[in-house]
Amino acid sequence: xxxxxxxxxxxxxxxxxxxxxxxxxxxxxxxxxxxxxxxxxxxxxxxxxxxxxxxxxxxxxxxxxxxxxxxxxxxxxxxxxxxxxxxxxxxxxxxxxxxxxxxxxxxxxxxxxxxxxxxxxxxxxxxxxxxxxxxxxxxxxxxxxxxxxxxxxxxxxxxxxxxxxxxxxxxxxxxxxxxxxxxxxxxxxxxxxxxxxxxxxxxxxxxxxxxxxxxxxxxxxxxxxxxxxxxxxxxxxxxxxxxxxxxxxxxxxxxxxxxxxxxxxxxxxxxxxxxxxxxxxxxxxxxxxxxxxxxxxxxxxxxxxxxxxxxxxxxxxxx
Amino acid sequence: xxxxxxxxxxxxxxxxxxxxxxxxxxxxxxxxxxxxxxxxxxxxxxxxxxxxxxxxxxxxxxxxxxxxxxxxxxxxxxxxxxxxxxxxxxxxxxxxxxxxxxxxxxxxxxxxxxxxxxxxxxxxxxxxxxxxxxxxxxxxxxxxxxxxxxxxxxxxxxxxxxxxxxxxxxxxxxxxxxxxxxxxxxxxxxxxxxxxxxxxxxxxxxxxxxxxxxxxxxxxxxxxxxxxxxxxxxxxxxxxxxxxxxxxxxxxxxxxxxxxxxxxxxxxxxxxxxxxxxxxxxxxxxxxxxxxxxxxxxxxxxxxxxxxxxxxxxxxxxxxxxxxxxxxxxxxxxxxxxxxxxxxxxxxxxxxxxxxxxxxxxxxxxxxxxxxxxxxxxxxxxxxxxxxxxxxxxxxxxxxxxxxxxxxxxxxxxxxxxxxxxxxxxxxxxxxxxxxxxxxxxxxxxxxxxxxxxxxxxxxxxxxxxxxxxxxxxxxxxxxxxxxxxxxxxxxxxxxxxxxxxxxxxxxxxxxxxxxxxxxxxxxxxxxxxxxxxxxxxxxxxxxxxxxxxxxxxxxxxxxx
Numbered sequence: 001x002x003x004x005x006x007x008x009x010x011x012x013x014x015x016x017x018x019x020x021x022x023x024x025x026x027x028x029x030x031x032x033x034x035x036x037x038x039x040x041x042x043x044x045x046x047x048x049x050x051x052x053x054x055x056x057x058x059x060x061x062x063x064x065x066x067x068x069x070x071x072x073x074x075x076x077x078x079x080x081x082x083x084x085x086x087x088x089x090x091x092x093x094x095x096x097x098x099x100x101x102x103x104x105x106x107x108x109x110x111x112x113x114x115x116x117x118x119x120x121x122x123x124x125x126x127x128x129x130x131x132x133x134x135x136x137x138x139x140x141x142x143x144x145x146x147x148x149x150x151x152x153x154x155x156x157x158x159x160x161x162x163x164x165x166x167x168x169x170x171x172x173x174x175x176x177x178x179x180x181x182x183x184x185x186x187x188x189x190x191x192x193x194x195x196x197x198x199x200x201x202x203x204x205x206x207x208x209x210x211x212x213x214x215x216x217x218x219x220x221x222x223x224x225x226x227x228x229x230x231x232x233x234x235x236x237x238x239x240x241x242x243x244x245x246x247x248x249x250x251x252x253x254x255x256x257x258x259x260x261x262x263x264x265x266x267x268x269x270x271x272x273x274x275x276x277x278x279x280x281x282x283x284x285x286x287x288x289x290x291x292x293x294x295x296x297x298x299x300x301x302x303x304x305x306x307x308x309x310x311x312x313x314x315x316x317x318x319x
Numbered sequence: 320x321x322x323x324x325x326x327x328x329x330x331x332x333x334x335x336x337x338x339x340x341x342x343x344x345x346x347x348x349x350x351x352x353x354x355x356x357x358x359x360x361x362x363x364x365x366x367x368x369x370x371x372x373x374x375x376x377x378x379x380x381x382x383x384x385x386x387x388x389x390x391x392x393x394x395x396x397x398x399x400x401x402x403x404x405x406x407x408x409x410x411x412x413x414x415x416x417x418x419x420x421x422x423x424x425x426x427x428x429x430x431x432x433x434x435x436x437x438x439x440x441x442x443x444x445x446x447x448x449x450x451x452x453x454x455x456x457x458x459x460x461x462x463x464x465x466x467x468x469x470x471x472x473x474x475x476x477x478x479x480x481x482x483x484x485x486x487x488x489x490x491x492x493x494x495x496x497x498x499x500x501x502x503x504x505x506x507x508x509x510x511x512x513x514x515x516x517x518x519x520x521x522x523x524x525x526x527x528x529x530x531x532x533x534x535x536x537x538x539x540x541x542x543x544x545x546x547x548x549x550x551x552x553x554x555x556x557x558x559x560x561x562x563x564x565x566x567x568x569x570x571x572x573x574x575x576x577x578x579x580x581x582x583x584x585x586x587x588x589x590x591x592x593x594x595x596x597x598x599x600x601x602x603x604x605x606x607x608x609x610x611x612x613x614x615x616x617x618x619x620x621x622x623x624x625x626x627x628x629x630x631x632x633x634x635x636x637x638x639x640x641x642x643x644x645x646x647x648x649x650x651x652x653x654x655x656x657x658x659x660x661x662x663x664x665x666x667x668x669x670x671x672x673x674x675x676x677x678x679x680x681x682x683x684x685x686x687x688x689x690x691x692x693x694x695x696x697x698x699x700x701x702x703x704x705x706x707x708x709x710x711x712x713x714x715x716x717x718x719x720x721x722x723x724x725x726x727x728x729x730x731x732x733x734x735x736x737x738x739x740x741x742x743x744x745x746x747x748x749x750x751x752x753x754x755x756x757x758x759x760x761x762x763x764x765x766x767x768x769x770x771x772x773x774x775x776x777x778x779x780x781x782x783x784x785x786x787x788x789x790x791x792x793x794x795x796x797x798x799x800x801x802x803x804x805x806x807x808x809x810x811x812x813x814x815x816x817x818x819x820x821x822x823x824x825x826x827x828x829x830x831x832x833x834x835x836x837x838x839x840x841x842x843x844x845x846x847x848x849x850x851x852x853x854x855x856x857x858x859x860x861x862x863x864x865x866x867x868x869x870x871x872x873x874x875x876x877x878x879x880x
Contacts, residue, residue, distance in 0.1 A: 069729075069732075069733055069736075070733070071653075071656050071730070071733050073655065073656060073659060073693075076659060076663075077663070078655075078658065078659050078663035078664045079663060079664050079665065080607055080608040080611070080663065081603075081604040081605065081606070081607025081608055081662050081663045081665060081666065082604055082607075082659045082660070082662060082663045083607070083608045101604070101605070102604060102659055102660050102662070102663075102726055103656065103659060103660055103726065103729065103730065103733075104659075172748070260720065264744065264746070265725060265728075265729055265744060265746075266729050266732060266733070266744075276722075278581065279580070279581050279603050279604075279605035279606070279722075280605040282585075282605075282606075282609060283605055283606070283607075283608040283609055284605075284608075
């Protein structure tokens with residue numbers, strides 16, 4: 001991915017390079033192309049909706065009148081094993097998405113609070129893995145030699161691990177005091193290698209490019225070149241990696257919660273809701289469908305958006 | 320006096336429900352739904368999660384104790400059908416002859432009793448069975464030999480220490496037990512699996528029976544792969560004439576132990592093919608709504624487990640060293656939401672006493688009444704203020720990871736929240752739960768406990784849970800860690816009572832004191848809902864085995880299907 005010098009300088013305003021007002025900035029170009037893609041717009045709209053839902057979850061609770069952990073004994077039928085009263089798992093004006101069987105907790109409120117948990121973990125893990133992965137990848141790719149050897153072997157080691165099994169083992173063994181932080185740490189420890197591997201490859205390509213040579217010739221030192229010349233050129237790659245790893249972490253978090261090693265109850269979590277809904281699939285399918293659909297659409301939206309972004313940025317690079 | 324895994328009876332495990340319960344239960348009569356006469360022959364299929372041990376010295380949960388009756392016989396055993404609540408002679412000719420103070424018991428064996436290889440069962444064999452159960456390698460089963468027989472201090476079983484002095488076998492048909500104290504209920508004790516006979520001279524070791532049991536009952540093990548399948552065939556040497564209790568109608572039994580709970584429910588409800596001849600454990604809460612059609616209802620049984628689920632409050636930890644703080648919890652708990660979490664009215668009754676309803680002499684009382692058992696947070700808050708905790712407090716509740724326990728925990732958490740008490744849930748894997756909470760030093764402020772009686776005697780229930788001398792460093796069941804002088808003294812007093820009725824009432828009085836001081840908060844008595852295949856007959860929920868179907872009585876309507 002050899003990037004034209006002039007674009008690099010445009011991208012990295014901090015370098016203090018030439019500005020050409022006539023050419024559209026990449027940001028504007030990306031926005032223009034995204035606007036013409038209805039799938040990307042829909043995805044972005046859904047992501048914004050989920051973000052708002054997560055941020056304003058307490059407001060949602062006030063709006064529905066039900067806290068995330070509040071029981072509603074009147075919404076379930078104790079004589080039928082705690083099955084929600086009414087059609088579609090108790091959907092009605094009181095509970096828009098119905099209630100959980102057995103206790104009558106409001107599913108809409110719990111979805112909103114569950115989005116909080118999902119997104120917090122996914123964003124935090126993405127941030128951690130991106131910082132770690134980009135740093136390690138750039139160092140390994142730029143310096144080569146023993147630095148590359150050490151970083152690459154650590155990556156090999158972590159990638160060879162049966163990650164999911166190991167995560168389950170670690171999370172079941174550790175105390176459950178602060179699962180949110182633990183989940184982020186565990187996801188990050190195993191997740192940064194994927195970013196690092198790609199960034200390392202890109203850096204190796206950039207290292208020998210003319211503008212890096214030029215920077216070197218004009219007296220640039222290692223770290224300075226990495227930050228001023230290499231990093232800005234990786235921006236497109238990083239953006240794509242980020243948009244693709246967010247849904248991956250949402251999925252993994254849901255998976256771990258489904259397996260019972262996610263956040264501790266009563267904290268709502270989509271994965272946990274789906275796990276609890278499994279035995280009810282025949283008598284109360286809506287309990288399964290709501291968190292399932294939300295999880296599916298969220299992951300799909302991030303993936304579609306990431307994919308579109310990747311394509312647009314790639315096209316820009318080629319231009 | 321013991322319990323076991325009441326953990327996930329509805330959710331995951333089914334058969335792993337706890338040690339025997341029995342006594343004057345209400346649900347013992349064969350249900351109408353299964354009243355069609357069962358016929359001889361055919362194969363009954365059982366869908367459950369398998370058994371802990373085929374060695375009766377080690378197995379002590381209700382699932383396996385129900386199973387043992389198919390392949391083993393003991394001196395006495397519970398009756399079947401209308402007599403399901405009674406203890407009846409099995410290998411013995413009668414219920415035993417005690418001496419004046421019930422410390423020496425003599426039993427005589429019937430004629431025509433054989434092991435599966437045709438050798439007659441002698442008193443030697445009964446003695447050998449009891450003596451081998453003392454071996455430290457396998458002494459994990461029913462405690463009624465270890466705790467009742469005399470001269471057992473330091474005795475480590477027949478393999479290491481030879482014969483036990485307190486069992487005499489004057490001839491092949493007579494066996495005499497010397498007890499360490501008066502025990503008028505001994506006829507119940509010898510129905511426990513540790514009293515199963517095994518041939519004394521057949522090379523039985525501590526491990527051989529788990530692999531190759533030696534049958535004395537109507538069936539023998541034809542094939543067994545632990546955790547996968549188990550097949551029983553008829554024991555040709557078993558004589559129906561010497562056994563008035565077991566109808567033993569089917570020619571064979573076959574287990575499928577590989578299914579998860581939802582699949583079992585699904586197959587029993589569908590009742591297709593071989594599943595028409597199938598029985599299983601209690602269905603899950605999620606399946607309750609699906610068994611309400613007349614066709615399925617006609618083959619559904621319900622019954623009580625005879626167990627009690629309660630919240631044990633650790634009296635050695637702050638703030639529960641203060642009676643007022645404990646009583647605040649007792650007032651605040653919303654038992655009806657715990658009931659809903661357990662699976663609603665069909666799978667649980669709200670409990671106000673620690674002793675479950677079938678116990679002898681048990682009185683019904685409610686020390687903490689509230690509307691619909693929904694709890695009274697205001698009273699709780701008032702008590703907390705009195706206790707100097709106006710802002711409430713934070714406590715940790717130990718509970719198992721099973722679906723039902725988790726739902727019960729969430730209900731407790733939510734209801735205590737209203738009284739300003741924050742509950743942190745400490746989920747422990749179901750398989751190691753009792754071991755973990757049995758570690759007295761590591762126990763948190765509260766434990767979600769459960770207990771089943773072995774029979775209607777209160778002694779099998781309250782002392783292990785609340786007697787001061789029974790607080791152990793490990794393997795502890797006194798989760799309240801209660802060491803109350805007056806309670807201890809009363810328990811000792813009742814043990815010396817020979818009038819069983821008066822003793823029953825006295826145990827119930829202790830129950831009331833315990834609930835009043837809130838050493839534990841009774842939550843629910845769990846129940847079972849069993850769906851049987853459409854060709855099953857003679858099935859009933861047996862209170863002696865936590866409401867599971869009595870396996871020795873079940874049969875088929877039509878043996879050719």
